[in-house]
Amino acid sequence: MIDSRIFGHLWSTPESHSIFDEDARVRRWVDVLIALAQSQAEIGLIPTKAAEEIAELAQCDLPIESIAEATRTTGHSTLGLIQVLQGLLSPVAAPFVYYGATVQDITDTSQVLELAATGALLWRDLRIIEDRLLGLAVTHRTTPMAGRTHGQLGSPIPLGFKMASWADQIGRDLSRLDDGRERWLTGQFGGAVGTLGFFGGEGLPLRQAFCRRLGLAEPAISWLSARDRFSDFASAAAIAASTLARIANEVYGLQRREIGELGERPAARTVGSITMPHKRNPENSEQIVTLAQLARAQSALLTDALVHEHERDGRAWKLEWSVFPTLCHSVLTAASLTKALLDGLEVDPRAMARNLALVPASEHLLSLMSERLGKHVAQQTLQQAYRRAAEDRLSLAEALEGVATSDELEAIANVDLGSGPEMVDRVVAAARMRRQSEPEDWR
Known part of the structure; x- marks a missing residue:
């Protein structure tokens, strides 16, 4: 392929x-x-x-x-x-x-140079991706949406909180690349x-x-049979690709028509389906996830090459000749597609508000009622009210009538983002401080 x-x-x-x-x-x-x-x-x-x-x-x-x-x-x-x-x-x-x-003197050193070239491109792309995510996090610092746990609607979060979490993880991917540079770029x-x-x-x-x-x-010593440098880089690269897959997987899920909160903008001539013209398939998102799966598999194979016999073992060493380029192609392509994904990312605050309205603010309401009833009693009371509201097709306010105070009932309509916006600020500030002392070029 x-x-x-x-x-x-x-x-x-x-x-x-x-x-x-x-x-x-x-x-x-x-x-x-x-x-x-x-x-x-x-x-x-x-x-x-x-x-x-x-x-x-x-x-x-x-x-x-x-x-x-x-x-x-x-x-x-x-x-x-x-x-x-x-x-x-x-x-x-x-x-x-x-x-x-000998053969390995040439091929190992060449492969290190390939690692250097790949690392430089990955470093560049991850910094671009992080920068775009930080900008989106600031833009959507207080854009409310439903948080989700176990695939179900949960308490409100800012969209910027989700994006700051992605950016924060990219920052750790960059740190891994930075930390490994001196270990990996070693001649043979x-x-x-x-x-x-x-x-x-x-x-x-x-x-x-x-x-x-x-x-x-x-x-310090020849490393013909010590293959940990390539495996170490492969692990860091595969983790970075998996971070990108985490982002893409979220866009893939939130792009579903029945959710519609995020989406990837298709090119003008893109065709989603030749049999269902209404469809907009999340092509980039799903491909990024697939590429990350490949990267993780290639990384595992490179770990196999660590088990080396004596001073040279073609059974393990030559495995890298096929696996290492495939890993690098996969990771660099995932990064390229993620840049395109974020460039065309569509955000629909109205869909977010619609979905958020499906679940009245249970965590915030639980906090208020816990002050009066105690946490465990308040939790049981609210759980019963939510069940009754669903079974009897009542609003939560109707289900809580006679149970909650007027202040507590008024709080149902409130969207409490907790400390989400402040955490966005912390991620953005920390990333920008790190980037001031971080080299623009990896090598």
């Missing part, structure tokens, strides 16, 4: 393809090889002229089909790439491409089993130069 020309826009974005399409991934491998050659020349391991020629590969059109054919012929993950690159180099430089490195260069034995005493200086050139942290 990600590569489908018909449906791909629902499962990926142009930006996610710019990271994970095959041309981009092979190009990134070559960039890592160039950084390796330059680092080796820097400390005198290979001739400077060889490194300079290898660096010119950045300008070459890479023959992907030739690399694919050579990979199938050799049965090795990167030997086909090596052979094709050697064919593009002179005899002076050809022996020094991929010099002393270990050689055959992680000891850099090929390079003798130059191994650690080479690794330092290699990581510096790529803008990555240098690890």
